[in-house]
């Protein structure tokens with residue numbers, strides 16, 4: 033009995049456990065099976081969403097497979113080594129995810145130029161290159177954290193990473209292939225950013241980059257777009273070795289929809305980013321171990337010896353500065369936003385002058401922060417993301433940018449708390465040029481698609497380290513062109529390698545490092561468009577007041593914002609103006625919300641003689657710089673050229 037009772041007791045306990053079916057059991061027999069349940073395979077691209085019926089379900093299913101193959105083939109062709117004239121065997125996916133099985137689907141070599149030798153002649157021809165194709169931010173986070181030293185998740189969810197030894201662009205290491213097709217078009221020689229190289233040397237560097245990339249187990253490939261104007265959209269492919277670079281470009285270029293990706297075809301332009309690998313200094317034209325090489329005819333760019341991601345972004349911008357003017361479209365190093373009433377403003381300015389900060393405005397729609405086109409249709413952003421400086425970033429002064437630094441955002445070279453992963457934006461231990469790259473839709477009032485009507489206001493931003501330019505002045509057309517061609521600012525430390533403190537600099541079209549044609553070509557287009565559309569131009573000093581750098585202080589962002597508000601609202605047009613000495617700038621006597629005494633810089637200087645000396649010194653620098661342009665005509669109108677020459681400082 034006792035034993036019976038015991039048995040019953042045990043049975044009842046067992047029953048209780050077995051019958052606890054409040055949670056259904058998992059449909060897996062092993063841990064591996066359980067894990068495989070976690071990830072849902074994306075439904076394979078099926079029938080085309082738009083043209084269903086035109087070629088029937090059966091044939092479109094085949095063409096999907098073909099499309100997949102064509103895509104792999106196109107990637108293999110991108111990575112083709114020139115000497116072997118064949119692309120590597122490529123296969124999609126992470127190599128670590130398929131350790132056990134050998135890749136099964138090598139690229140069929142249909143094309144003539146892709147036909148591999150029957151017997152592989154090198155070790156690299158025996159291996160597969162794994163392609164991580166247009167990965168999502170989540171996948172790229174995992175890759176970065178697993179495989180890239182110095183990658184962490186910040187407390188706000190951004191991917192904090194390091195760009196290595198280079199934390200800014202290297203303009204002196206940029207080379208452009210000079211050949212018969214561009215010899216007469218491009219701007220060469222003194223002042224030009226286009227330092228020439230020959231095609232052979234380009235090929236040497238290209239081979240070096242491609243061999244490096246092919247030697248890796250895996251490379252990242254991004255297929256994306258540039259330019260929100262659908263008529264002038266450019267397809268770009270970025271091949272890179274780091275998840276950081278892939279995520280950066282995912283954020284900065286326009287992201288294709290699934291459907292657009294299916295029909296992507298072959299790219300118009302390809303970047304080979306082999307940034308961890310140096311160039312060979314024994315190669316002709318090389319003056320360091322860094323080389324950024326542009327070959328317009330081949331539609332290719334090679335990056336060696338720098339991991340700074342801005343090189344990719346700005347390399348593509350150079351390309352657009354070549355392609356767009358050919359189509360009578362003006363490319364601009366500017367931010368752009370639009371008011372509720374549809375009024376568009378452009379913000380020109382060199383690095384660090386406030387394009388991103390001032391175009392990001394809670395009261396206006398953001399069209400873009402750095403690169404635009406102005407065509408007969410209006411303005412369009414070239415990019416799909418923003419690249420904000422974040423040194424001394426504060427939630428109070430720049431809330432939209434602060435809030436955009438979340439999951440998906442790349443945070444470069446910032447310093448954070450080891451435990452909480454909270455970023456200290458004041459810390460310059462790695463560099464002054466700390467940056468955040470985020471998709472434009474992370475700004476709540478972004479205007480998607482990023483296009484707008486013709487600009488009403490054109491704002492030239494200058495960060496004057498001498499402290500003698502007024503916080504705001506109204507420009508006539510000749511003055512606008514004079515200042516646009518001059519492109520004056522103090523280069524703020526950081527964005528360009530080696531610049532440690534502000535120095536006066538002149539950079540034609542507020543972006544000489546990126547233009548490809550002579551500055552007067554862009555200037556003539558700007559003058560023509562401003563006249564045609566009746567835009568008003570303003571010169572805004574976002575730099576120093578009450579003395580030069582070291583003595584004075586930077587103009588408060590809150591005041592600059594008030595000035596910009598008055599430009600947008602139209603109220604500044606109604607102000608009373610006086611004219612300054614030397615530069616002949618029209619300055620308003622009052623701006624709402626801004627102390628009037630700051631509007632005329634002389635008021636703020638304790639030492640008036642020092643002010644006058646400094647003003648003349650800057651005027652002299654302007655004059656010396658402009659001498660280089662005195663022999664060029666701006667547009668077909670020679671009177672405009674004369675007016676522009678006369679619109680500089682008079683002393």
Ligand SMILES: Nc1ncnc2c1ncn2[C@@H]1O[C@H](COP(=O)(O)OP(=O)(O)OP(=O)(O)O)[C@@H](O)[C@H]1O
Nearest residue numbers: 383384385386387388389420421574587588589592
């Ligand atoms: N009065 C001011 N006006 C504008 N920006 C200011 C002002 N005072 C300080 N700043 C700071 O100056 C920096 C301006 O950088 P911003 O990112 O806008 O440069 P950018 O013109 O977009 O340059 P880049 O082309 O390199 O991206 C920001 O860090 C901003 O906080």
Ligand SMILES: O=C([O-])CC(=O)C(=O)O
Nearest residue numbers: 201342346382383402527
């Ligand atoms: O290109 C970069 O690294 C950042 C930038 O926008 C500029 O310098 O104009």
Ligand SMILES: [Ca+2]
Nearest residue numbers: 388402419420
């Ligand atoms: Ca910027």
Ligand SMILES: [Mn+2]
Nearest residue numbers: 365382383402
């Ligand atoms: Mn820029």
